Amino acid sequence: MQFGLFGAAQAQRGGPDVDSAAGFNDFIEYVIEAEALGFHSSFIVEHHFTGFGQVSATLNLLTWIGARTRTLRLGTAVIVLPWHNPVLLAEQAATLDLLSGGRLDFGIGKGYRHNEYVGFGIPMEEASSRFEESIDIITKSWTSTERFTFAGRHWKFADIVVEPPTIQRPHPPFWQGAGHADSIRRVAARGHNLLLDQFASMEETGRRFALYREAMQANGFGFDASQVGVARAFYVARDEAEKQAALDRRLTAQRRLHAISQRPDGNNTASIMAFSDTREASEESALYGNPDEIARKLEALQAMGVEYVLLNGGGTARENLRRFAREVMPAFRTEPGLRAAG
């Protein structure tokens, strides 16, 4: 089993007494330690206009992290394609892939926060159309060594060859988050890798994993368990009181994120962040507890075929990271050869 991280830094805006860089720098040091502890990857979000300093320029933060690390896979979870010029984005991503020696995992999504679409002045109704068109342009940009012209619904490019080249061939892997069966089938239709969210129950996660595996095989892409990253919140607790306090904090944080992603009309179906608003649901899906409790949940995931778990500690608590690496991870580390057969 491989373990990665997903999450975000926060940069506080404030007066002269506020060290705005502290949140980003702390996150960078957290990720660097994670690499040293044996973590495989760090997937970072993209968000805009929140007012509390979420990461907006995801590829830039990842580029900095890339220069400070050696083996860590550098993931986006996810870049929201409809907001970006796809050619500029292809160039930025290729530059990171080139500089990092081929470590980019290019997670992409449609976005689900109404206020971000409003902010950019882009109709949310165009999300799917823009998303699909951008995938086509980016894929073409990365793979065409000849000049090409593209005339789509949203973008037009004439006689371009996109540089620099990526290191990974034919191109860095695309990752998409999906939950609904139709969405998972669309990801598998592209042959893209799959991100499963941190809120779905174990049972639901198992169904989604199996559906994706079947669809990938049916589409002739084959299947490797390393192509599915299952997100899970994690907290390695010393005792039951620590665990319950951590669950309380998680529910509070979830409700805040849920609130800022609402549409005025209440039609939030575009969100892949299926939301578990009960304490029981939260506890069921999360890897919260002592090392034994967490190990049993990982074994349950492994029994479904899951071999790649992306952990979110809800912050950058080093002790939590170290406990996981020292008290949970060793029993689940497998050789790459064994993992591929999983």
Added chain:
Amino acid sequence: MQFGLFGAAQAQRGGPDVDSAAGFNDFIEYVIEAEALGFHSSFIVEHHFTGFGQVSATLNLLTWIGARTRTLRLGTAVIVLPWHNPVLLAEQAATLDLLSGGRLDFGIGKGYRHNEYVGFGIPMEEASSRFEESIDIITKSWTSTERFTFAGRHWKFADIVVEPPTIQRPHPPFWQGAGHADSIRRVAARGHNLLLDQFASMEETGRRFALYREAMQANGFGFDASQVGVARAFYVARDEAEKQAALDRRLTAQRRLHAISQRPDGNNTASIMAFSDTREASEESALYGNPDEIARKLEALQAMGVEYVLLNGGGTARENLRRFAREVMPAFRTEPGLRAAG
């Protein structure tokens, strides 16, 4: 006097035998050594669709360099604003400024290559209008701690607050290239810093420098010589034969760059890269020669008030860089306090 670098990396595209990253990696190591040798900054170009691997994602390459350096100013020369979403660009630039501890020098321009505008599907006739609008949006994005709405000719944003915050306050310095008197006055009207090109003669450079200084003072911005970066090609030659061979190489490279920036109608007035196509003009402006010859040219610049020279070696020849640092630079190094008074 301070010395910076300006130039570009190149990433070769090719088959499995080509190390595409070599050009970028070599450039990065060149810049890292330059910092150690006492250089103050590195300004990097932005270009697209050339087919020979020029830097397209300038801020991403600078971000990598930022993580590998400690004091070096990280400059763009220049980001072409009309091709970028100004809010995404403000976020990317702010992220670099934040991560680097406030080392970003934000050089901006309108672009002058017809084929790049065609490639992006943006009418070159909109260059000035897009450029000015983007400056307004980026400045607002960096300085507003309150949410704002912007409805311009080219861009609309609603109820946004742009994050992360920059470290430099009120924001990273803008730099603009300009040559014509009207253009220089427009730069000074904004209070932006000035980049002077590498091809203009000493005399012309002196006129432009003086015009900018007067305009800045007349506009109430005050003036500091560190606000003008004068670009110059440089080659520290061991003898006359080396010097002449280097001048030959430079003329050939210039003609290639000139050729790819042509408009079909021959109307290339948008270029700030005023082109010296005679050997005599090239030799007059360039810092080519033995250390004494170069020192005399630097003294001439200094006599005009110039205190910041941006050097372009036309590549990443380490020996040239080291010769300059060891045999030319020491006589011109001044303390920051003295420099500010220059």
